[in-house]
Amino acid sequence: MDFFHLIEARRSMRKYAETPVEEEKLQRILAAINRAPSAGNLQAFEVFIVRKLEQRQALVQAAWNQEFLAEAPVVLAFCAEPARSAIKYGERGATLYALQDATIACTFAMLAAKALGLDTVWVGAFDEAAVSSLLRLPSDLRPALLLPVGYAGKEPKPRPWRELSDLIHEAT
Numbered sequence: 808m809d810f811f812h813l814i815e816a817r818r819s820m821r822k823y824a825e826t827p828v829e830e831e832k833l834q835r836i837l838a839a840i841n842r843a844p845s846a847g848n849l850q851a852f853e854v855f856i857v858r859k860l861e862q863r864q865a866l867v868q869a870a871w872n873q874e875f876l877a878e879a880p881v882v883l884a885f886c887a888e889p890a891r892s893a894i895k896y897g898e899r900g901a902t903l904y905a906l907q908d909a910t911i912a913c914t915f916a917m918l919a920a921k922a923l924g925l926d927t928v929w930v931g932a933f934d935e936a937a938v939s940s941l942l943r944l945p946s947d948l949r950p951a952l953l954l955p956v957g958y959a960g961k962e963p964k965p966r967p968w969r970e971l972s973d974l975i976h977e978a979t
């Protein structure tokens with residue numbers, strides 16, 4: 808798919824088919840994650856692959872009943888690793904760059920998934936402590952977002968966008 812078509816085609820998917828995600832496609836998404844830029848090339852994030860239904864159902868609870876987390880066959884949990892960035896960048900690394908590293912990596916994953924015919928939705932609304940506990944995350948990781956990955960279960964509804972002129976400004 809042409810890159811700009813891909814950008815336009817990507818939409819949040821909140822209904823997934825039961826079709827499994829092929830391992831080869833998942834590996835390509837993971838490889839794309841590893842190519843994302845990061846502050847100082849420190850890659851201050853870790854990603855956990857959640858495949859087990861029980862764990863995905865537990866994620867639904869931790870994310871205030873966002874049921875599609877259990878529907879999608881795979882959920883990627885992107886975690887910031889503040890201490891890794893803090894070694895070089897101190898407070899700014901810990902509080903900002905580590906989160907940015909995790910989120911740009913997720914963006915790469917979303918676009919790679921779409922290029923492979925898969926859909927995703929960025930899930931930021933969840934109880935961090937509950938997610939850390941159920942995924943048994945090391946205490947130095949902060950879960951930043953969850954990304955269900957799977958085949959679309961329906962067409963997304965149209966959405967509005969702001970006018971470019973409202974969003975973009977020439978610096979004066």
Ligand SMILES: Cc1cc2nc3c(=O)[nH]c(=O)nc-3n(C[C@H](O)[C@H](O)[C@H](O)COP(=O)(O)O)c2cc1C
Pocket residue numbers: 817818819820821873928929930931932933963966
């Ligand atoms: C930081 C962030 C947090 C989000 N959290 C959620 C969420 O918890 N649940 C959800 O269904 N969508 C969530 N979304 C997806 C947005 O609702 C969605 O991207 C937006 O409505 C635009 O729609 P589109 O992705 O289809 O273009 C989140 C997106 C971002 C960037």
